[in-house]
Amino acid sequence: MSKEYKFLIYAVEAYKQRKNISGYQALSLFKQSGVYDYVLRRYDALHVLGTQYLLNEFEEIINQRIKTA
Secondary structure, three states: OOHHHHHHHHHHHHHHHHHOOOHHHHHHHHHHHOHHHHHHHOHHHHOOOOHHHHHHHHHHHHHHHHHHO
16 A cells, blocks of 8 residues: 555544544545545645644635535
């Protein structure tokens, strides 16, 4: 498994715990909002950031893209 996918799993798990939702729900939100691809494409920049910063970033993206969809 690539380091990008390992990081994606970490991100989904952290988001799941923060929002108290299932892994399936978190992954669905990541896919619907484009966070899934965002994490994979920008791994080099994202993996060095703190967890709280990342979760805030993901939440902002999800809120913007799901509400405007």
